[in-house]
Amino acid sequence: MVATMKELLKMQFVNKDQFEQVIKYYSLDDPLKLADLAAGMSSAPRQDLQDVLMCEDATERLRKVLLILKKDLESTRLQSQFRTQIEDKFAKENKKFILMQQLRYIKRELNLERDDKQSIIAAFKECIKGFGDKIPEEAAKVMDQELSKLGTLEPQSAEFNVCRTYLEWLTALPWGKFSEDNTDIEKAEKILNEDHYSLEDVKERILEHMAVSFLKGSVHGKIMCLVGPPGVGKTSIGKSIARALDRQFFRFSVGGLHDVSEIRGHRRTYVGAMPGKIIQALKIKQVSNPVILVDEVDKLGRDFRGDPSSALLEVLDPEQNSAFRDLYLDVPIDLSKVLFICTANVTDTIPGPLLDRMEVIRLAGYVYEEKLAIANQYLIPQTIATNGVPEDLLELQPEALAELIRDYAREAGVRELRKLLEKITRKVALSLVRVEQEARERSTISTENLRKFVGQPPHSSERLFQEAPSGVAMGLAWTALGGQTLFVEARGRVPASSESMADATLSLDATASADGTSDVPSSSSKSSPRPRNAGPRMKVTGKLGKVMGESSEIALTYARIFLRELEPKNEFLDHAHIHLNMPEGATPKDGPSAGVTMTSALLSMALDRPVKRDMAMTGEVTLTGKVLRVGGIKEKTLAARRENVDKLVLPMSNQADYLELKPYLRAGLTAHFVDHYDDVYRLAFEDTGAPMPSGSRGSDVVTVVTPLEEGQLPIFMTGASGESATTGAQVQ
Ligand SMILES: Nc1ncnc2c1ncn2[C@@H]1O[C@H](COP(=O)(O)OP(=O)(O)OP(=O)(O)O)[C@@H](O)[C@H]1O
Numbered sequence: 044m045v046a047t048m049k050e051l052l053k054m055q056f057v058n059k060d061q062f063e064q065v066i067k068y069y070s071l072d073d074p075l076k077l078a079d080l081a082a083g084m085s086s087a088p089r090q091d092l093q094d095v096l097m098c099e100d101a102t103e104r105l106r107k108v109l110l111i112l113k114k115d116l117e118s119t120r121l122q123s124q125f126r127t128q129i130e131d132k133f134a135k136e137n138k139k140f141i142l143m144q145q146l147r148y149i150k151r152e153l154n155l156e157r158d159d160k161q162s163i164i165a166a167f168k169e170c171i172k173g174f175g176d177k178i179p180e181e182a183a184k185v186m187d188q189e190l191s192k193l194g195t196l197e198p199q200s201a202e203f204n205v206c207r208t209y210l211e212w213l214t215a216l217p218w219g220k221f222s223e224d225n226t227d228i229e230k231a232e233k234i235l236n237e238d239h240y241s242l243e244d245v246k247e248r249i250l251e252h253m254a255v256s257f258l259k260g261s262v263h264g265k266i267m268c269l270v271g272p273p274g275v276g277k278t279s280i281g282k283s284i285a286r287a288l289d290r291q292f293f294r295f296s297v298g299g300l301h302d303v304s305e306i307r308g309h310r311r312t313y314v315g316a317m318p319g320k321i322i323q324a325l326k327i328k329q330v331s332n333p334v335i336l337v338d339e340v341d342k343l344g345r346d347f348r349g350d351p352s353s354a355l356l357e358v359l360d361p362e363q364n365s366a367f368r369d370l371y372l373d374v375p376i377d378l379s380k381v382l383f384i385c386t387a388n389v390t391d392t393i394p395g396p397l398l399d400r401m402e403v404i405r406l407a408g409y410v411y412e413e414k415l416a417i418a419n420q421y422l423i424p425q426t427i428a429t430n431g432v433p434e435d436l437l438e439l440q441p442e443a444l445a446e447l448i449r450d451y452a453r454e455a456g457v458r459e460l461r462k463l464l465e466k467i468t469r470k471v472a473l474s475l476v477r478v479e480q481e482a483r484e485r486s487t488i489s490t491e492n493l494r495k496f497v498g499q500p501p502h503s504s505e506r507l508f509q510e511a512p513s514g515v516a517m518g519l520a521w522t523a524l525g526g527q528t529l530f531v532e533a534r535g536r537v538p539a540s541s542e543s544m545a546d547a548t549l550s551l552d553a554t555a556s557a558d559g560t561s562d563v564p565s566s567s568s569k570s571s572p573r574p575r576n577a578g579p580r581m582k583v584t585g586k587l588g589k590v591m592g593e594s595s596e597i598a599l600t601y602a603r604i605f606l607r608e609l610e611p612k613n614e615f616l617d618h619a620h621i622h623l624n625m626p627e628g629a630t631p632k633d634g635p636s637a638g639v640t641m642t643s644a645l646l647s648m649a650l651d652r653p654v655k656r657d658m659a660m661t662g663e664v665t666l667t668g669k670v671l672r673v674g675g676i677k678e679k680t681l682a683a684r685r686e687n688v689d690k691l692v693l694p695m696s697n698q699a700d701y702l703e704l705k706p707y708l709r710a711g712l713t714a715h716f717v718d719h720y721d722d723v724y725r726l727a728f729e730d731t732g733a734p735m736p737s738g739s740r741g742s743d744v745v746t747v748v749t750p751l752e753e754g755q756l757p758i759f760m761t762g763a764s765g766e767s768a769t770t771g772a773q774v775q
Contacts, residue, residue, distance in 0.1 A: 177219025274456025303349030408455030455525025521675030526682030588633025
């Protein structure tokens with residue numbers, strides 16, 4: 044007996060024999076069998092059934108029938124599967140709902156808890172009541188509105204959570220909560236001295252600021268901005284100010300920050316919206332008058348997400364910040380009692396309107412003696428304590444510390460020095476835990492075993508030129524990393540009449556060779572007549588900014604005038620193709636202060652006479668030879684001492700800046716103050732065999748000699764800072 048179609052399909056019918064049987068059975072035009080078919084396909088689409096009936100070929104007809112039935116069976120199976128799943132889910136939800144209702148009912152009967160939503164609302168109301176009248180009217184009104192809105196929303200809805208989070212932020216703020224300021228200025232001074240060595244002028248400015256705030260009873264006024272190279276203690280002095288004032292301290296960095304909402308918050312319409320950093324600071328610190336340190340304001344970004352500097356201005360400006368509106372909270376918040384302190388490496392990149400409202404306090408960097416004292420009094424005790432090494436089990440000999448400062452951590456600040464001391468202490472800690480407690484011995488770090496702890500010194504190279512050849516002059520520059528020496532190299536030759544500029548520059552030696560050889564013709568050859576058709580040209584390299592580029596042109600024009608008066612027959616600068624280069628080409632440089640150095644390098648090249656050894660100069664030069672005032676005298680003086688330079692030529696108008704420096708900072712230096720290039724020339728080329736001008740158009744040179752103090756080391760460091768090329772700090 045042949046099984047019916049449905050039965051065969053239910054048996055997963057694919058067997059060849061059975062298939063043959065079915066074909067045979069259904070190939071007859073028997074109306075009864077057709078009726079059987081139709082019954083099996085009752086739920087099949089009409090079109091499909093028609094297709095079957097119209098099909099003439101019996102085998103094909105059968106195949107179609109089978110297909111229809113297979114589909115039918117599949118859909119029946121799926122339907123029943125869904126039904127079971129849905130029923131299961133409903134049963135679970137139902138059960139949960141019933142249990143929840145029972146639980147709620149039981150809790151309410153036992154008076155254990157009120158309705159969830161109601162309890163949330165009640166908690167908010169309680170919290171708001173606690174603030175009393177300390178909440179400003181507008182904020183109180185918004186809280187009321189939000190509370191009523193919360194009452195109308197379903198606790199399971201997304202909007203309920205948005206509304207609840209918003210109220211949580213509003214009620215988490217320290218409305219009217221202030222910590223009491225320390226008004227004892229002597230105690231404040233003691234704390235500042237306890238935390239930091241030296242920095243007298245910085246501490247003095249901070250104390251003045253505090254004094255004004257105490258008298259006025261508010262911190263209104265300019266925002267303090269601590270500017271200086273890395274590791275000079277800007278961040279840590281900010282922390283110390285908070286300690287001196289007895290206030291909470293919060294720090295955040297805006298370096299590389301592009302998104303304005305980091306400061307001003309996101310609008311509430313965004314998913315995951317939050318208030319900005321300032322509101323977060325108030326919430327975390329739970330007082331309305333913390334000290335907030337905004338680090339790296341000189342590295343603020345700006346893009347399509349807005350201009351964070353304008354948002355920062357709104358926050359920091361004492362005129363505007365008593366009603367600061369965070370985009371998320373959208374109620375006025377009084378920030379006028381917050382003490383904002385900013386830090387930066389340079390002021391050039393701080394947006395103008397922001398800089399205008401700041402009181403800049405400069406931290407220039409430390410000399411050797413200061414680093415030694417900082418290490419002994421602060422860094423060594425601190426690192427020993429943080430690494431858990433018993434004090435009597437570690438001894439760092441003074442010579443080893445001197446070597447660390449001199450050869451390993453040649454920097455303006457003390458960050459690298461701190462890292463090295465930490466490295467040593469960690470190594471000592473490891474060696475201590477490797478042996479039994481009783482067998483532990485004191486570790487002594489001397490110059491002999493220092494390398495075992497910190498490896499080879501990274502600063503083995505001396506400064507770029509110990510003795511500069513003709514065409515090279517040493518300047519002093521001021522970078523974000525502190526002061527440094529900056530060499531100017533000038534090379535040039537007069538091309539043959541047929542030579543093009545390209546050929547001429549190709550034949551130029553871009554870097555003067557250290558042995559002093561140069562392709563600059565001797566003075567006698569320079570006075571011979573030259574073909575005039577090639578014309579003089581100058582190429583300047585070393586990643587110079589616009590101002591420095593212009594300064595090089597002024598230097599060339601002035602050097603030509605000067606040379607014509609000095610040696611009328613020497614026409615070298617009038618005809619030569621010149622290449623002026625400032626090494627460390629990866630470091631951007633700008634500013635006019637290298638004017639005198641460039642002029643000296645050009646004259647040294649044209650006269651084939653080297654500039655006096657160990658002399659560094661700085662000053663802007665004008666077309667008439669006047670030497671103008673420059674910035675960063677302290678940083679430049681520290682760099683000169685670091686780099687073995689003992690003679691300085693500085694603008695007369697910077698004399699006061701120099702004399703303001705503590706004598707120990709300029710110990711061993713002879714500084715000459717000039718106001719005309721004639722005197723720079725005399726000082727730089729005296730006794731080198733170069734011709735001397737007949738008189739000077741400047742006023743008398745002032746020379747300040749500062750002898751070494753007793754027990755003070757002479758010059759103690761050599762070599763240029765290796766850092767600047769990699770960090771891209773701008774030289775000025
Ligand atoms: N005068 C000082 N007396 C004692 N410790 C100091 C002094 N100057 C710096 N330090 C210490 O040096 C370390 C580095 O200082 P800090 O991090 O404050 O530098 P910074 O100027 O903020 O640097 P950056 O610009 O990289 O942020 C800190 O541990 C700090 O305590």
